[in-house]
Amino acid sequence: MIRRAGFIIVTLIVPLIGILAIVAYQIITGTMEPSVEITNIGYIDEAGGFDNYTKQGNVELVRYDAVAQANEALVKEEIEQYVIITQDYLNIGMINIYTLEKQLEPPPEVTAAIKDFLSSNMLAGKVTDATIGLVNAPLGIVSIRLTETGDIATEQGGYGNMLIPMIFGVLLVLSISFSSSYLLQGMGDEKENRLIEVLLSSVSTKQLIIGKVLGMGAAGLLQIIIWVICAPLLLNVASISIGGFLSTLEITPVLFILFIVYFILGYLLFAIIFVAIGAITSSAREGQQLAPIFTLLSVSPLWFASALIFFPNNPAFIALTIFPFTAPVTLMMRLGITEVPIWQILTSIAVLLVCVVGGLFFTAKIVRAFLLMYGKRPSLGTIIRSIRSG
């Protein structure tokens, strides 16, 4: 399987997409980069008293006495926009902004500059400059997580910590869906040309299933290892060029161990399910139509990511943490956001283990009953009957 062109392409393409994403990020942020040039904004002071503090960061406010002058400047591109501070501004607090550009709202930089210009002028002479500065920027938040003993926790929250679990979820789902499609293809072929009988004339059903699951697991693991090796390189490239929180990413040992445990258990569960699907369906194509149900199930916690960020301990997400198909991705995401109680982790691992072992026996029965039926798809009733008798 690992020699298949498809496998090699998929394995290599994921890191390539990563590189592309970094390049794309750079291109986009490059074009959005805050300009160091001075932006000129015109204003007409009908209210009076707005004469000082015309330099706000990179924005220069230029005074005009009449609308006609401001319009002329606007057309000549001496200014990008202008505002009129009307006489009743001090009563209503409304300002009109005029521009030639089509825009949803003025750029935040411009809005901030106008706001600071207005408030500074209104406060001028009444309070100190330091107070004016505070009024303009009253709140710079630094959030620090403490441990129960009151020390500063080694592991701080934040968006960076969410990223790793998200990546985990995506990698698990990618790997499961790629390798399951190979598994189903392979089993379909083996059934179609009766190789399966040759195999079963050599090994027992259980050996066959375990072999399939381990084979699929090994291929998936190889893929993940390649991706994980690429990840630090990509992160390095990314943090050099993107910087910011990416460089602060760190994986704690506990997270890493849980990552491995959930990856293996999640993988085993899905591999066993896919072997059962391969056994029940009569062709590879049919199997691949059935498989996405389970792949979608595994990826489903990602759909609710935005809700999960705000309510990580909602009972629904606790249920998803324990439900075996969604457990790996849900738990990883919650770990990045909140503290998950130990009992939930242990319960979810126990449920996964039970499902893996139970699934193995269940699948062995299904395989024994249906692997040897060709061309006919068993009805649900037949499946249940034969599981009882098989």
Next chain:
Amino acid sequence: MNTVEVENVVKTFGDKVAVDQLSFSVASGEIFGLIGPNGAGKTTTIKMVMDIIKPDSGGVTVLGEQMNEAAKNKIGYMPEERGLYKKQRVLDVIVYLAMLKGMSRRAAEEKANRMLEQTGMLPHARKKIEELSRGMGQIIQFIVTTIHDPQLLILDEPFSGLDPVNTEASMKMVLDLRSQGKAVILSTHQMNQVEQLCDRILMVNKGRAVLYGGLAEIKSKYRNNSVLLEHEGELGEVPGIAEKRVFKNHVELFLSDDTTPQQLLERLLERGIIIHRFELATPPLNEIFIRVAGESHK
């Protein structure tokens, strides 16, 4: 000790009885024909012998023991469809399947190369299975089936879809296996091949045994008491002949109950008839089968 001993096996799928109280044995050095129409229960029987499915009741022993994983290594099975990994290389497929039968990689590689050489397939060892012709694929399938030197071979329709040249070559391979002292179970519904190859047969219909025993014995049991004759000269009225059927190149003479073929031959010679062929008519297996299947149907 018989290589295979099947006793009163029964297998039902839901309400359908696939195999009903079937018993037979296969000895080493014989080709045993398992024959019957599609859906008669041949494949189910084979799968029970190989322990792929378990009988509801009755027992199967192979080489004197209950089937187990180790005994599986003494069986070579060739499915009806040519079951090989199409995208893989010839040598890799042979070695992989041989290793599943308990051979070491090294032994498997050596033996595979030797067998490929003997069959003239060595130049194709690096090719993918899908690049081979049907006849070549059949040779590879034979190598896969026999590489681990099994004591029992189970061949399911081994000649279907082969041209006459390849059929002939495959038949020779099967006969070689017998001369090496292997027990061969040949499952087929092509009666002419059974007549050419098999020593003993079991005919199944609707899961039951309808005929079981040596091929010659069965054929003589079902013969019409008639002779086939090719001759020159006028036959005229010959005593002891109850009925005469004329065919294009020969006649079939049905003897009356008090006449033996020997007596008829003497009478014909007395009349100076030139005889090119005088043969006890045994009905083709096909005809026996239709007759027996018809009876069991009633």
